[in-house]
Amino acid sequence: MEPLVHSIFEPQTSTWQYVVADPTTKAAVIIDPVLDFDPARNAVTTASADALLALVHEHGYTVDRLLETHVHADHLTAAKYLQHRLAESQGAERRPALGIGKRIGGVQERFAEKYKIAKEELEGAFDKLYDDDEVFAVGELEAKAVHLPGHTPDHMGYLIGANIFCGDSIFNADVGSARCDFPGGNADDLFKTATKLFTLPSHYLLHTGHDYPPSPRSTPLAATSVADQMASNKHLSQGTSKEEFVAWRTERDASLAAPRLIDQALQVNIRGGGMPRDGLLHMPVKVEEGW
Structure with missing residues (x-):
């Protein structure tokens, strides 16, 4: 039995959000939801989350x-907001658990130091830390948490039926692969992750975390098959050597600017979508030489 998959695109950050449900019991999970943020006004709104x-x-x-695939650097997660609203509508006893991979502690520690976040603000940010290959249920469906490092060290995917929700580990074939220059990211690990994904049955679908449609394609695409990715991924198709990919990815990443919302996103996302207790997000300032 296969899940019902609803793919919802958030255009401001080019993020795919997913609602995945068991058709028999109507039990569901939400993967990588987006909280709307306007940097010009420093304002958080919830239109995208309310649509979910x-x-x-x-x-x-x-x-x-x-479920969070990783600590995102390009959008704020709506997980904490959704958890609160769903506890209201479903009842406190059906409050959904907020989960992420077990390596989140190292990521929280790194960025808490950078942004001067007190340790107690991070306690209990996530309810469930998934082990590698941990199996869990979505109604009567079996799901599995799969470690997919490279983009970030904590990155997880979620295998449900013939679908893996692989976040930023691999993008659609005409987009290629995600950057690996964030702390703990590693192009060698990302190549191994792609190799791991390509061992899945050829008809399985890889549901991406983002899409940036290149010309001539103009419509965002949520998923492609393992077979399609192996045949035509512009960075990672069959025949691409690890050495070739790592060299190209490393050179490419060195030229990329930081994501537009990186400082806001990281501070909120290591809190599981929670807001700072003092209501303030701390923004580092780079002082150029000669100022």
């Missing part, structure tokens, strides 16, 4: 879990 809630309500789903 409306979809859940429309289909009669009960959300058991909120």
Whole structure:
């Protein structure tokens, strides 16, 4: 039995969000939800997250879990907001657990130091830390947490039926691969992750975390098959050597600017989508030589 997969694109950050449900029990999970943020006003709004809630309500789903593939550097997660709203609508006893991979502690420690975040603000940010290859249930469906490092060291994917929600580990074939220059990222690890994904059955679908449609394609695409990726991924198709990929990815990453919302995103996302207790996000300032 296969899950029902709802793919919802958030255009401001080019992020794919997913609601994945068991068609029999109507149990569901939400993967990588987006909290809207306007940097010009430093304002958080919830239109994207509210659209997910409306979809859940429309289909009669009960959300058991909120799943993050990793600590995103390009958008703020709506997980904490959704958890609060779903606890209101489903009842406190059906409050969905917020989960991420077990390596989150090292990521939190690194960025808490950078942004001067007190340790107690991070305690209990996530309810569930998934082990590598840990199996869990989505209603009557079996799901598995899969470690997919490279883009970040904590990166996880979630295998549900013939679908793996692989976040930023690999993009659509005409986009290629994600950057590996964030702390703990590693191009060699990303190549191994792609190799691991390509061992899945050829008809399995890889559901990406983002899409940046290149010309002539103009419509965002959520998923492609393992077979399609192996045949035509512009960075990682069959025949690409590890040495070739690592050299290209390293050179490419050295030329990339930081994501537009990186400082805001990291401070909120290591809190699981929670806001700072003092209401302040700390923004590092780079002082140029000669100022």
